[in-house]
Amino acid sequence: MHAFFEATNHYFEHAASILGLSENMKVLLATPERELRVEVAIEMDSGQIGNFIGYRVQHDNARGPFKGGLRYHPTVDEDEARSLASLMTWKTAVVDLPYGGGKGGVNCDVTKLSRAELERITRRFVQQIHDFIGPDKDIPAPDVGTDAQVMAWIMNEYGKYHGHQPAVVTGKPVELHGSLGRESATGHGVAIIAREFLQHTWNRPVEGTTVAVQGFGNVGSFTSRELYDMGAKIVAVSDAYGGVCNPEGLDIPSLQQHVAAHRKVVGFSGGDSCTNEHLLGMEVDVLIPAALGGVFDAELAEEVQARAIIEAANSPTWPEADEVFHRREIPVVPDIVANAGGVIVSYFEWVQNLQHFRWSIDQIRAEQDRRHVESFAAVFDLARRQGVSLRTAAFVLGIQRVGRAKVLAGI
Missing domain, CATH: 3.40.50.720 (NAD(P)-binding Rossmann-like Domain)
Incomplete structure (x- = not known):
């Protein structure tokens, strides 16, 4: 059996050794800051009680609030959430967003749930974690098995406890404070x-x-x-x-x-x-x-x-x-470089929510493309200069930026 978090840390260790990080710094950067495991119990349409387990791993917030998706899938567990949260830390750093990394979700099979059951699971999950998320704490987003509708339910349920705050989650419907260009x-x-x-x-x-x-x-x-x-x-x-x-x-x-x-x-x-x-x-x-x-x-x-x-x-x-x-x-273009478009436009959505101002699709596309072009060029140039793979170069770049933020802020 493979372990996703172990695999992610393998890439991290290799890049950290190139950077010459001390053991203390490696442990500090690799260890998640907080891990939540909650019961999500709901009444099913049949009248039976459905028990699901929800997770939220908050890996690092040295550069800004935790940021990452919520996944509804039977494979969701602590190991997967830790790995994906860690990858989000390095991904947001590589594309130079003011975020850290988080990830989570609920262990369930959405293909076997009705729309009403899916909504009840989502709202119950928010009830369990609402104190640990927020526009300046941790900002979830869609992932496998979730979509704009699920994000709308999260925003609405969170608002019952903390007031109307659209910036608590990204990937929302455009009609409900979402951003143009987010779905694609x-x-x-x-x-x-x-x-x-x-x-x-x-x-x-x-x-x-x-x-x-x-x-x-x-x-x-x-x-x-x-x-x-x-x-x-x-x-x-x-x-x-x-x-x-x-x-x-x-x-x-x-x-x-x-x-x-x-x-x-x-x-x-x-x-x-x-x-x-x-x-x-x-x-x-x-x-x-x-x-x-x-x-x-x-x-x-x-x-x-x-x-x-x-x-x-x-x-x-x-x-x-x-x-x-x-x-x-x-050659392999790694995930933390290739699939960063979602979190980039999530950042734009968050900024629009905080500004109470909507950007045009042309503005969003131009800014997204600029960030992709610049981040790939930085990784490619680093790989060529150091004679390493694109994956190693991406991890080196991300770890450098997060590590620098840790050092500047202090413990």
């Missing part, structure tokens, strides 16, 4: 990072680049559509039910319509059926894992035929697989 932010960011990677690494445009995308949820679908609009050839996509491929390129707008109607990519007439395993081993220029974490182990890493990997998902690569990719000279 992560996928848009992955596409921009892909463009920057291709230009910096191979000096080639997106147009004509072959891409395979594992996962066609919010992140994968928006990533596919943006790259398609840039001229990339999306030759395969997959979801939890299977995949579809076409060596001539899939018609992504038509595929999106198919998924909207059927809730899955399987059965799309514009390509042949394929498995997730086939997709991950295809010969493409860029492979984008955009589903859950823990996709690549050492064995699968040996089978990958893509020229590069861009991590749209959180923690898709185990350390032993990362070593295989490094040995095989397959």
Whole structure:
């Protein structure tokens, strides 16, 4: 069994050793500041009592309030929350946002819950953690299994205890103090990072680049559509039910319509059926894992035929697989660089809420793209100067910024 937090700390330790951090500083930076584990008990539609467990791990707030998503999924546990909270600390630092890192969620299966049950779980969870979140404490956001509606319920329930404060959570509906561009932010960011990677690494445009995308949820679908609009050839996509491929390129707008109607990519007439395993081993220029974490182990890493990997998902690569990719000279753009678009636009939403002023979509897109371009360039340049991987460079940059904030503030 792999442990996500252990894997994240493996990357942290490697970067910390390059920086020459003392053992005391490494422990200080790696240890979560607070961990919450709460019972979320509700009455189910059947009249039975449903008992769920909720988590919120607050990893570091040296640079600002804790920030990170809430995940509703059967895999949610302390280990996953610790890992993802830690990654948020380094991610917000890499893209230079005034945040720390947090993460959490509820261990439940949203596919087996009614809308009313989902709302009751959300409100009960907020009742358990409301004293520990807030616009200047910890700001949750959507993640796997949650969406703008869930964020609206959180804002409303939090307001019952603390008054109307939209900035307590991001990813809200636009009609309820949300931000334009938030829903597509992560996928848009992955596409921009892909463009920057291709230009910096191979000096080639997106147009004509072959891409395979594992996962066609919010992140994968928006990533596919943006790259398609840039001229990339999306030759395969997959979801939890299977995949579809076409060596001539899939018609992504038509595929999106198919998924909207059927809730899955399987059965799309514009390509042949394929498995997730086939997709991950295809010969493409860029492979984008955009589903859950823990996709690549050492064995699968040996089978990958893509020229590069861009991590749209959180923690898709185990350390032993990362070593295989490094040995095989397959560059990997890490999650804390590639999928930061969501937290970037969440920051814009938070700022808009605090200002009581709405930005235009053009302003949001311009500022988001600038941050992606600058953060990738900083990581790429550091990797070249130090002769390390993009992942190591990203961790070095993030740890430097968080560590500096810790030292300046004092204990």
